[in-house]
Amino acid sequence: MFLNTRGKSHDLLFYETLERRCELTSVEKSWFKTFQKGFEGECLYDDIFEDVGHDDVLVYRDLYLKLGKSVTQYDALVINDDGIVVNEIKNYTGDYKVEGGDWFRNGQRISEAPLAQLNRAVGKLIGLKNSVNGQFGVSGKLIFVSDDFYLQTDDNSLWPKIVVRMDLRRYLRGFRGGKIGNKSQFIIRLLSENIVENPYIDNNVDEARLRKGIYCGQCGSFSLIKSRFHLVCSECGSKESNETHLLRAMNDYQFLFYGKPMTRTAFSYLINEEIHWKTVSRALLKHCYINKNGVSTTYQFKYKDFDDALSKGDTHIKYKDYLTQK
Numbered sequence: 001m002f003l004n005t006r007g008k009s010h011d012l013l014f015y016e017t018l019e020r021r022c023e024l025t026s027v028e029k030s031w032f033k034t035f036q037k038g039f040e041g042e043c044l045y046d047d048i049f050e051d052v053g054h055d056d057v058l059v060y061r062d063l064y065l066k067l068g069k070s071v072t073q074y075d076a077l078v079i080n081d082d083g084i085v086v087n088e089i090k091n092y093t094g095d096y097k098v099e100g101g102d103w104f105r106n107g108q109r110i111s112e113a114p115l116a117q118l119n120r121a122v123g124k125l126i127g128l129k130n131s132v133n134g135q136f137g138v139s140g141k142l143i144f145v146s147d148d149f150y151l152q153t154d155d156n157s158l159w160p161k162i163v164v165r166m167d168l169r170r171y172l173r174g175f176r177g178g179k180i181g182n183k184s185q186f187i188i189r190l191l192s193e194n195i196v197e198n199p200y201i202d203n204n205v206d207e208a209r210l211r212k213g214i215y216c217g218q219c220g221s222f223s224l225i226k227s228r229f230h231l232v233c234s235e236c237g238s239k240e241s242n243e244t245h246l247l248r249a250m251n252d253y254q255f256l257f258y259g260k261p262m263t264r265t266a267f268s269y270l271i272n273e274e275i276h277w278k279t280v281s282r283a284l285l286k287h288c289y290i291n292k293n294g295v296s297t298t299y300q301f302k303y304k305d306f307d308d309a310l311s312k313g314d315t316h317i318k319y320k321d322y323l324t325q326k
């Protein structure tokens with residue numbers, strides 16, 4: 001049973017948002033691709049696990065745990081009465097070689113050290129287990145989800161720590177018949193006491209780079225024609241309500257300026273005052289938590305992201321959107 005959902009990471013959402021409002025540098029493009037690929041790999045793992053069935057285990061996905069003094073991220077933790085299995089998911093593609101503990105792709109050494117990363121993640125959980133004198137196992141596997149991943153190594157001790165795509169179904173099926181009893185509950189309680197939010201968010205962008213205004217949710221064009229309650233895209237003809245546009249812009253603000261309080265002025269600047277301030281004020285009051293600090297008022301978006309906002313019941317959009325087919 002999956003215990004939580006897996007969403008796009010903050011980093012991925014940051015680059016998705018940034019790309020809509022400016023030209024990415026080559027370094028940014030490369031990070032964007034890395035995060036996209038990572039997320040695709042994790043979704044693929046989830047799909048296969050879903051297909052194989054996960055009734056006999058409890059699975060945490062994309063979890064941050066504060067263990068000791070540091071915070072560790074886990075792609076997946078598979079739990080039953082036997083203990084915890086860490087699954088570190090890698091969406092590597094191409095020819096890899098491991099020599100003397102170092103990883104190479106097409107002959108070039110890569111910056112990541114997957115096995116060391118896995119060992120560290122497992123070690124942290126062993127520390128947690130020992131701190132409560134827990135009687136359960138902790139182990140881990142590196143999961144390579146792509147069928148276009150090839151590994152060569154002279155180190156035979158590596159193979160037992162690795163699951164490649166070809167063996168992934170069989171590996172996940174291996175969890176069938178496990179027991180979820182008191183011990184699993186104990187582990188879940190123990191983990192949940194240490195769950196934290198991702199502390200590694202430090203994205204912040206130079207405002208001058210950003211294109212101000214609002215843009216079509218379908219094709220990204222900034223060329224919109226106003227009607228009373230909607231904006232119509234002059235490129236693709238999609239018609240979205242003012243409120244939808246404002247929700248998207250609030251979403252953009254929170255990912256582009258993480259941790260920076262949003263005032264009405266700052267928000268209006270981002271949207272280039274293209275929607276009437278009264279409509280903006282109403283939307284801010286409806287979709288944000290309000291912090292009053294002396295004379296200044298700041299707004300904090302209530303939702304995780306734009307999709308979350310649209311899916312929430314209280315985000316009833318009075319004026320429907322009409323998106324053209326892609």
Ligand SMILES: [Zn+2]
Nearest residue numbers: 216219233236
């Ligand atoms: Zn459009």
